[in-house]
Amino acid sequence: MKKVLLFCLLATVIFVTLPFGEAEASRKEKEIANVAHRGASGYAPENTIAAFDLAVAMGADYIEIDVQRSKDGKLVILHDTTVDRTTDGTGKVGDLDFKELRQLDAGSWKGEEFAGEKIPSFDEVLDRYKGKIGILIELKAPELYPGIEKQMTKALKKRKMDKPKREEVIVQSFNFESMKLANKLLPRMPIGVLTSSPNDVSDEALKAFRKYADYFNPSIGLVNEELVKKVRKNKMKIQSWTVRTPEAAQFLKEMKVDGIITDYPDYVY
Ligand code: G3P
Ligand code: CA
Numbered sequence: 263m264k265k266v267l268l269f270c271l272l273a274t275v276i277f278v279t280l281p282f283g284e285a286e287a288s289r290k291e292k293e294i295a296n297v298a299h300r301g302a303s304g305y306a307p308e309n310t311i312a313a314f315d316l317a318v319a320m321g322a323d324y325i326e327i328d329v330q331r332s333k334d335g336k337l338v339i340l341h342d343t344t345v346d347r348t349t350d351g352t353g354k355v356g357d358l359d360f361k362e363l364r365q366l367d368a369g370s371w372k373g374e375e376f377a378g379e380k381i382p383s384f385d386e387v388l389d390r391y392k393g394k395i396g397i398l399i400e401l402k403a404p405e406l407y408p409g410i411e412k413q414m415t416k417a418l419k420k421r422k423m424d425k426p427k428r429e430e431v432i433v434q435s436f437n438f439e440s441m442k443l444a445n446k447l448l449p450r451m452p453i454g455v456l457t458s459s460p461n462d463v464s465d466e467a468l469k470a471f472r473k474y475a476d477y478f479n480p481s482i483g484l485v486n487e488e489l490v491k492k493v494r495k496n497k498m499k500i501q502s503w504t505v506r507t508p509e510a511a512q513f514l515k516e517m518k519v520d521g522i523i524t525d526y527p528d529y530v531y
Contacts, residue, residue: 295521298322304525307372310379322527324396336360337384404440425450445474
């Protein structure tokens with residue numbers, strides 16, 4: 263318990279003092295990006311500011327965030343399409359207004375020291391982490407939220423984050439049609455496709471993805487040397503998920519993937 267509190271304190275201090283661009287520079291030099299899955303979610307409640315700040319403090323290269331939409335049209339950060347598992351509320355994300363979502367406690371389920379953590383808005387995350395750490399944006403179940411790609415585009419353009427120079431922002435989804443659209447709306451944005459299906463690793467499938475995607479991001483169970491070679495042959499990069507043990511991190515390092523998406527950023531170094 264004390265260790266977690268110490269981590270959080272450290273996270274806040276480092277977050278406030280980290281000079282702009284330092285995270286950028288260190289990322290460039292690394293071969294494998296360290297991506298904090300839903301933030302440093304092994305140690306702090308997933309998809310909250312506590313988890314994202316901790317990822318910064320731990321030296322991750324990216325935070326991965328899941329973007330959905332409230333009933334009244336505000337983009338919010340939450341993994342499940344209901345609030346039941348990670349908050350003290352119930353119901354579908356898309357059936358609740360932003361005000362109702364913000365009243366929920368998104369921290370206590372992980373530990374009483376996180377009581378009062380809120381569901382962040384997409385705007386808040388972009389403003390807080392721009393220039394501090396890379397952001398891997400996942401559009402979660404975009405089929406539930408028509409027009410979410412345009413809405414995301416608007417938020418990124420407003421902050422001049424739509425043309426990342428060093429891939430400091432990446433957009434990904436399991437929904438391939440959504441990513442085709444995102445590629446049209448954001449032609450300079452690196453786009454990723456997510457999958458855990460063996461059907462998606464064929465040469466034909468990879469050829470189809472490369473028309474609009476820059477990253478092929480499979481679950482760890484699909485990764486082997488042959489797949490990594492095939493992805494590179496198709497001029498894409500590969501980031502894999504979800505690492506929850508040091509052994510899994512070691513395996514992906516040996517596979518020489520471009521990014522490791524992990525709940526525990528400290529397992530990657
Ligand atoms: O970034 C990869 C990973 O987040 C995909 O799975 O279910 O954790 O969103 P999930
Ligand atoms: Ca995700």
